Amino acid sequence: MQPPLGGDNAFYLGLYAKYLTDPASVPADWGAYFAEMRAPAAPDAPGRAVAAYLEAARRFGHLAADLDPLGLAPRDGRLDPLRAAARAEGAAGVRLTLAGAPRDLPAAEATALIDRIYRGTMGIEADHLHDPAEADWLLAAFERAMLAPPDDDLTRDALESVVLADTFESFMRVKFPAKKRFGSEGSEGTLVFLRALFLAAAAGPGVDEIVMGGMHRGRLAVLAVALGKSPAALAAELTGRDLSEGAAFTGDVPYHLGLRTRFEGARTLGLTLLPHPSHLMVVAPVALGLARAAGAGALCLLMHTDAAFAGQGLSAEMMQIAGLPPYRAGGAVHLVVNNQIGFTTLPAEGRSARYCTDVARMVGVPVLHVNGDDALAVARAARLALDWRNRSGRDILVDMVCYRRFGHNELDEPRFTQPRLWQAIDRHPPLRDLLTARVQHDRPALADHAARCAGDFTRALQDGFRRAADLLPNDAPVQPDAWAAVEPADEAALLAPVPTGLPLADLRRVGLAASALAPGAAVNPKVRRFYDQRAASLEAGQEITFATAEALALATLLDEGHPVRLSGQDAVRGTFTQRHLAVHDMDSGQAHLPLAAAARAGARAEIINSPLSEYGVLSFEYGHSLFDPQALTIWEAQFGDFLNGAQPVVDQYIVSAEAKWRLRSGLVVQLPHGLEGQGPDHSSARVERLLQMCAGGNVVVANPSTPANLFHLLRRQIHARWRKPLFLIAPKSLLRARSAVSALAEMAEGTAFRPVIAEAPPPGRGGVRRVVICSGKIAHALEQARDAAGLTHAVAVVRLEQLYPLDIAALRAALASFGRAEAVWLQEEAENQGPWPFLAEAFRRHGIHLNPRRPVHARPAMPVTAGGSVERHEREQEILLRGVLSV
Incomplete structure (x- = not known):
């Protein structure tokens, strides 16, 4: 039961706090409850107001927290009446549970402690979590973090991150005054967050690799300061040198590029920052898919900007799928760099929600809000976010409220459109000055250490700039080492035959194993007949249908030790009731996957019904395909027409990533196609669009008319020495056409795909x-x-x-x-x-x-x-x- 909120906020907040602290006291008659709550508190109830204030602060304290570095955002006053009532209890003794432990305090001191936790530079939203126990744990951890004094390590690392970020941006501003850099000035806390998270991940167990999806804002500083990219390489890229190799490799602008490196802390972590396009959000589900494919030791770290995260529907798709078992990557940590503006669009123009992170409330993901000018609070937020992720295996968002000192990019004049905002920014001291003064007062030795680091870094930047003119940047691969064995391929190489047939005995053995139903299962008679007919066709070696050829291709790959993942809307049964890869027991409802019987140890079969999403799911599956060249990943549109809902990831990654970033994939995009009188939304895979994007051997587009050719196409994705995305124009009515069958001999040893x-x-x-x-x-x-x-x-x-x-x-x-x-x-x-x-x-x-x-x-x-x-x-x-x- 939830009390109605609105109108008299102070009254309703008090009512809600009483409900939380003593739910048994709430009568069924809300009117009577209102009357009781409006009556003066009984004199024999000391501490009632403090307890109410604590519960209300836990839910609404983020509204009153000091989150805006510029001090322009109004702070909500709805907690003030409760706070005044709590303070009025004065010296009365109060027992509160704070930071997970009971405390006996005078009311005034308890109120001050609540203020310190919930009205400071960090706020928390946890009341929408689905599991009350998880919410209790997170609130206790938040309270501990806010009450703990900053240790020397946290302070030193935060100051060093800010000083190095400022040093880098100052150097680049002088050397490249006319280049777009999307600098980190105003959002230097990003570097504090990243380094604090890296250090915490390396200090504890469970994380071996961090897969990062980034953004433009502060990208170069992230590469140079957090990831240690060579200053000379950065300078060479910023000078605009043509480092491409013609049509085969076009390259990209510096603030889109990725990096694969290592972080040395208490343990060594692998770090992968994926390249990203200007469709900012698309990299996030791509990174999520790569992290899931990498396994339990991979942490997905996603960075967003406020306008993109709030404005793009892909955010909701990604947050939704991230909580579903086939797409879980152990919980992602999201950092939203909240510039409080999107190019020239203010928050009131760019979203209707209070926070840019409000989509998280839809799926029960907690949010930390932190003032980007409090670097120590930002570092605490990073540690707390990692603790939550490691404990719960679920996502968490950190909304770091900051600003942009130099507009959208260095060539933009923000004073044209937001003159008053930039008056405040111009008056506001840089984070380096604020933090240095704070540390100089408390820990002067740390301030001296940071100054020495800045000097060393400046000299490294100067040396890199001198060497940039003669440097050919090391084109280090972004993908795992296994991709080194995959050969590049042009059109001619793609046309070379790839033997994909198998001995007839093996085809029958594997096919029959993958067609065996669970003993004693109550199988739908039509499904049983479907499997009986499949087994009969394999035994006879004739009348092999498209569905059987597809299942046989997947089963033989599994038998050879290759993982297989197929996802899509209604993909398990098949949109056209043609697949039945999972068989459901009519009595228990349990699903059995016959295909799994063919899998060799270590080869996993994942056949997934996806959410009703194209953009998010296809982006995820593309990311999944980037990890292991020996695993087959397939995404199937319900109808080929629906690919248009995922067009950005097609344009920005699938057809172009190899040319821009040498990022390779063997993803299969399966698109049911065929004009059959079903109208304009269930007919065409838009083959013309796909072919328009073909050049230089970047992808394969195939339209097989025989089951045997489908079998060979799927197997070729793994057995070729190259990897290319395959747009498979898949059949619809041919799935049941009597003319669309093959003999098993057409898949036998010595056979191959026939173009x-x-x-x-x-x-x-x-x-x-x-x-x-x-x-x-x-x-x-x-x-x-x-x-x-x-x-x-x-x-x-x-x-x-x-x-x-x-x-x-x-x-x-x-x-x-x-x-x-x-x-x-x-x-x-x-x-x-x-x-x-x-x-x-x-x-x-x-x-x-x-x-x-x-x-x-x-x-x-x-x-x-x-x-x-x-x-x-x-x-x-x-x-x-x-x-x-x-x-």
Whole structure:
């Protein structure tokens, strides 16, 4: 039962505090309770007001805390009446439990202690946690942190971080006055937080690797001060030298780059800072996926800015999936660098929530708010956040309230749009001055130590700047060492055959093992029949369907020791009820994964129904694919059309990360595709968009029309010496088409993926008048219509199974086998969509000559991918096939 809040805040806060301290006293009649609470406190109830104040402060103290370094944000006064009542109890004895231990104190002293904890430079939101015991532990830990005096180590490390950050930014400001740096001035607490977290993680057990997703703000200082990147390398990058290698490696701006290094503390930690694009939030779920793949010893540390975290819907997707078992990475620590502005947009313009972190309340994640000008409080927040994460295995957010001294970037003039805010910033002393003065008074030896560190760092920066002109920065890989064995590959390398077939006996052994149902399980009769038919087809070696070929590919990889992960909306059963990789007991509801029976020790099969998210989940799965080149990661869209909801991660990472950052992935993006009268949102994987982004052998786009080719494609992702993302244009109606089956022999030893499948020319070669080149489902419809029209010897079909990279040699050979027959392109998509816009130019460039009068047969150009009626679809399909068969 929750009391209503609003109106008379002081009254309701008191009511709520009484409810928390003595719930049994609350009557069912709230009206009577209101009357009781409005009555004067009984004289024989000493300490009642102090207890109420403590409980209210635990819930609402963050509203009254001193969080804004600039002092511009008003502090909420709703606790003031309760505080006054508590102070009025004076010398009355009070027993309170603070910092997890009971204390007997005079009321005035207890009130002052509550003020020190909850009205200082750090606040906490924990009342929304789902588990009261966890909330109690966190509040006690917070109280201990706020009452503990700062130790010398914490103070020294905080001062050193601030001084080095200021030294770095001052140096860069002089040397690169006209370069965008997104400097850390005003948010130097970021460096304090990072180094405090690194030191705490290295001092305790459980964390061996930290995977970081970052942001622009303070990026260069983070690289130089927290991660130890070479000043010479930074200077070389900032001068704008072209360090790329043509189209194969384009490089990126300095404040996007990542780094893989080590941190030396009580223990040595691996540190990976992922490169990130200007879509700031997308790196966060990518890092989360990489951390999960790295295992229990990996800590995910995510840095955000306030405007991006509050404004991007991806934040909610990420926070939601992070708490689900298939996506848990042991709890992420989030640092929100709260500049109190987004470019030129103030918080009141950029969000409707009170805090930029309020999305955390949705999923029961605690939040610490800290004044960025109190470096010691920032360090305490880092330690507390790590303690919570290590204890609970759940996320925590730290909202560090700070400011930007020089605007969005160094070329921006913030006084144009926020003159009053920057008047306050101009008057405000830098954090280095504030902290140095504080430490100089209490610990002068530490201040002297920091000054010496600054001198040494300045000399290192000067030396690095001198050497930058002659330096070729060390292009250290960001990914784990296992990727060193993966070879780079251009288009030609991707076209080389990769043997992926297996002996028939092995195919049957593994396939049957992965088709065995749990003994005694109450299996749905249709599902049992599905598995019986699969086993029968494996035994016979015939009628292998797409679903069986897919399961066989996954099972054989597991049998070889390769982990397999497949996630997507309804992926376990399959959107089209074609997969049934998990079998549910009709009585107990328990799920059994037959596929797991094929897994060798150490090879894990994860088949996951994902949340209703494309952007967040695909970003996570891409990150997961970055860890181990010997593991297969697949994300499946419910329909290929839904990839448009995840377009930023496609553009910013999947198709471009290797060129920008040498970041490689073997991710499979599986996109059900095919015009079947299901309307404009359930038809197209937007093949034209994918092909538009293909260059330099960056990805593979394949549209297999046979189960055997699907089998080989999936296995090739692991058995090739290269790794590239595969956009798999997956079938829908072909999943049950009688023509879309393969023999097991097509997957046997010595077989491989066939990028071009051509019919054998009829005897004499003279009968074929037209060769129709096409891809995917339309080939089956064409062959059936052709045979029904009696044109089997007049029209030949050549299927392009791989749209990029094109195997031009195989296509030329196929066309040559039909002599002087004219060639045309056929697609079911509209003429302005599908493969044709890409292929028209590719055919021209490679000298593939089509009928000049009508080279393409397609639906007319449309602004949508498909019409909305089955009748229209069938009419269009009939016209399309009739036209291409008019020879």
